[in-house]
Amino acid sequence: MSPAITHVTLAANEASEHRTLIIVLFSLFVLATLGITVWAGRQTKDAADFYAGGRQFSAFQNGLAVSGDYMSAASFLGIAGAIALFGYDGFLYSIGFLVAWLVALLLVAEPLRNSGRYTMGDVLAYRMRQRPVRTAAGTSTIVVSIFYLLAQMAGAGVLVSLLLGITSDAGKILIVALVGVLMIVYVSIGGMKGTTWVQMVKAVLLISGTILITFLVLLKFNFNISDLLGKAAENSGKGEAFLEPGLQYGADNLTKLDFISLGIALVLGTAGLPHILIRFYTVPNAKAARKSVNWAIGIIGGFYLMTLALGFGAAALISPEEIIESNPSGNTAAPLLALHIGGVDSAWGAILLATISAVAFATILAVVAGLTLASSSSFAHDIYANVIRKGQATDKEEMRAARWATVLIGIVSIALGALARDLNVAGLVALAFAVAASANLPTILYSLFWKRFTTQGALWSIYGGLIVAVGLVLFSPVVSGDPKAMFPDVDFAWFPLKNPGIISIPFGFLMGWLGTVLSKEEPDVKKYAELEVRSLTGTGAH
Amino acid sequence: MAAEAPPPSTEQAKLPTPEEFTEVQESAEFGDLRRSYRSFAFPLTIGFIVWYLLYVLLSNYAGGFMGAKVVGHINVAFVFGVLQFLSTFLIAWWYSRHAAAKLDPKAEAIKTRMEGGA
Numbered sequence: 165m166s167p168a169i170t171h172v173t174l175a176a177n178e179a180s181e182h183r184t185l186i187i188v189l190f191s192l193f194v195l196a197t198l199g200i201t202v203w204a205g206r207q208t209k210d211a212a213d214f215y216a217g218g219r220q221f222s223a224f225q226n227g228l229a230v231s232g233d234y235m236s237a238a239s240f241l242g243i244a245g246a247i248a249l250f251g252y253d254g255f256l257y258s259i260g261f262l263v264a265w266l267v268a269l270l271l272v273a274e275p276l277r278n279s280g281r282y283t284m285g286d287v288l289a290y291r292m293r294q295r296p297v298r299t300a301a302g303t304s305t306i307v308v309s310i311f312y313l314l315a316q317m318a319g320a321g322v323l324v325s326l327l328l329g330i331t332s333d334a335g336k337i338l339i340v341a342l343v344g345v346l347m348i349v350y351v352s353i354g355g356m357k358g359t360t361w362v363q364m365v366k367a368v369l370l371i372s373g374t375i376l377i378t379f380l381v382l383l384k385f386n387f388n389i390s391d392l393l394g395k396a397a398e399n400s401g402k403g404e405a406f407l408e409p410g411l412q413y414g415a416d417n418l419t420k421l422d423f424i425s426l427g428i429a430l431v432l433g434t435a436g437l438p439h440i441l442i443r444f445y446t447v448p449n450a451k452a453a454r455k456s457v458n459w460a461i462g463i464i465g466g467f468y469l470m471t472l473a474l475g476f477g478a479a480a481l482i483s484p485e486e487i488i489e490s491n492p493s494g495n496t497a498a499p500l501l502a503l504h505i506g507g508v509d510s511a512w513g514a515i516l517l518a519t520i521s522a523v524a525f526a527t528i529l530a531v532v533a534g535l536t537l538a539s540s541s542s543f544a545h546d547i548y549a550n551v552i553r554k555g556q557a558t559d560k561e562e563m564r565a566a567r568w569a570t571v572l573i574g575i576v577s578i579a580l581g582a583l584a585r586d587l588n589v590a591g592l593v594a595l596a597f598a599v600a601a602s603a604n605l606p607t608i609l610y611s612l613f614w615k616r617f618t619t620q621g622a623l624w625s626i627y628g629g630l631i632v633a634v635g636l637v638l639f640s641p642v643v644s645g646d647p648k649a650m651f652p653d654v655d656f657a658w659f660p661l662k663n664p665g666i667i668s669i670p671f672g673f674l675m676g677w678l679g680t681v682l683s684k685e686e687p688d689v690k691k692y693a694e695l696e697v698r699s700l701t702g703t704g705a706h
Numbered sequence: 707m708a709a710e711a712p713p714p715s716t717e718q719a720k721l722p723t724p725e726e727f728t729e730v731q732e733s734a735e736f737g738d739l740r741r742s743y744r745s746f747a748f749p750l751t752i753g754f755i756v757w758y759l760l761y762v763l764l765s766n767y768a769g770g771f772m773g774a775k776v777v778g779h780i781n782v783a784f785v786f787g788v789l790q791f792l793s794t795f796l797i798a799w800w801y802s803r804h805a806a807a808k809l810d811p812k813a814e815a816i817k818t819r820m821e822g823g824a
Contacts, residue, residue, distance in 0.1 A: 265794070407779060409765035690728060693732075704820075
């Protein structure tokens with residue numbers, strides 16, 4: 165047995181001695197958020213409360229909640245892990261995830277707030293035939309959210325095996341089930357109001373935890389970033405290459421193409437993520453939506469700069485063998501860093517590990533709640549109320565449908581959670597971004613800005629983008645034919661890239677255009693006049 | 707926050723007729739608002755996406771340049787990455803300033819008139 169592995173075992177033992185502390189901290193978070201949820205549930209009287217939190221959150225509150233919704237396990241565990249293992253290449257995630265907010269700010273947030281009511285489907289179906297477009301929007305909302313959920317559940321499983329020393333599948337599935345049950349409670353009782361408060365609490369915890377670890381890492385290097393990078397390069401065993409692009413993606417032309425594909429998916433995905441978009445309905449008007457994006461850009465930007473310290477800190481202070489041994493994709497680098505920075509055999513190290521792990525759990529729980537809310541809202545409002553009941557459902561019936569959908573989606577995500585353990589969670593989330601950028605973004609942009617866009621165009625771009633993106637993932641090395649794949653023992657991966665964005669995003673745009681120019685129906689110009697005037701001025705906004 | 711204050715009655719705001727919307731959409735005033743918005747937001751979007759793609763492509767195909775040391779262990783790639791952060795903050799601020807100065811007053815005027823039942 166190599167020294168590194170013994171070391172990990174020691175760390176795990178140390179951790180298990182302080183298991184109680186982890187469980188206490190996590191239980192505190194759960195109790196506090198359940199309290200908030202019950203309180204918010206009492207305030208939730210009509211559909212506007214349930215779907216949009218009553219639309220009275222301030223720009224800062226929503227900015228914080230948007231950040232909470234966005235900084236998922238992917239950002240915290242995944243990016244830190246990717247940087248810890250691959251150095252500079254992991255940084256692309258941070259940059260792409262941040263720059264993407266400009267698309268949301270400049271093109272989507274305000275028009276959406278002005279013209280929609282509860283869901284992304286409201287805007288997509290505004291000037292189209294309601295039933296087919298709502299069905300498509302609901303479908304893609306649920307698919308994108310489930311991809312995203314998969315990543316969060318993978319993160320939960322990974323944390324559990326590190327912290328509680330549970331390596332059996334049964335133990336992991338139990339924890340994933342616990343997360344699933346909690347999120348069902350949060351969303352079905354608290355609705356958007358409860359979920360928004362949970363996001364805010366979580367954002368404050370995550371930022372505080374990250375500032376603490378960043379500060380301790382920098383302190384260790386006397387705030388000399390160059391020294392930190394130098395030590396990371398040396399300790400990684402890769403030398404200066406660790407600080408340069410290309411370690412993960414520079415191998416050949418194919419991996420370079422994968423890097424471009426990932427880059428495009430990241431920058432175009434955010435503005436198509438339903439769980440992010442519906443957050444803009446929680447503020448009173450478009451101006452507040454703009455301000456909340458600005459707050460989010462500030463908070464998220466600061467956070468991603470700190471993930472550099474987490475990732476390179478982990479690379480500098482922990483041996484690469486130990487990181488890989490703990491999780492092959494580096495997902496546990498951030499909690500391991502907390503343990504090491506406090507001292508592996510000290511109580512302080514165990515306390516830091518417990519704190520950071522509880523924060524990571526809180527992060528996962530909150531994001532999962534946001535995703536579930538987005539999918540169940542879309543199911544209840546787009547599919548149940550507008551397609552099945554043709555707009556005749558009452559608020560009460562819609563909310564009941566949303567609560568049942570929550571339970572159903574909870575069960576589906578628990579079932580899927582068991583599948584994706586060894587994949588890097590940032591990579592998994594990037595797939596959700598690719599699907600969102602392929603199916604949702606083209607349709608949103610055409611709907612808002614292209615006068616001629618028709619129902620057929622909307623359907624072709626949503627289904628075209630969705631089917632190609634999901635199809636390519638299915639036949640990619642993420643699913644089969646790779647030791648780290650979901651099904652490592654079979655190989656039906658004929659599509660070589662891990663991220664489909666470079667093909668599926670242009671395809672989504674192309675289909676929207678093609679569907680429109682080939683459609684026999686005339687665009688509804690009156691409805692477009694209404695949408696355009698509303699989206700730019702806020703006239704008649706809910 | 708929210709819960710205490712009674713929600714203002716935006717939900718009940720009077721919605722203008724389709725004819726009014728079409729009329730406003732074709733008006734010079736709205737055309738002006740649309741132009742101020744699109745001529746700012748569209749080129750800027752293309753600009754930051756090109757700037758971002760430049761970063762992605764340089765990372766891929768200009769390893770030597772990106773690996774060049776600037777100070778200590780800090781290389782061009784890092785400076786480039788941090789510049790992406792700075793440009794994002796800057797563009798967000800710039801757009802918000804433009805929107806507050808040039809878009810909000812025009813949008814507000816049209817909205818008030820339309821909802822006022824003109």
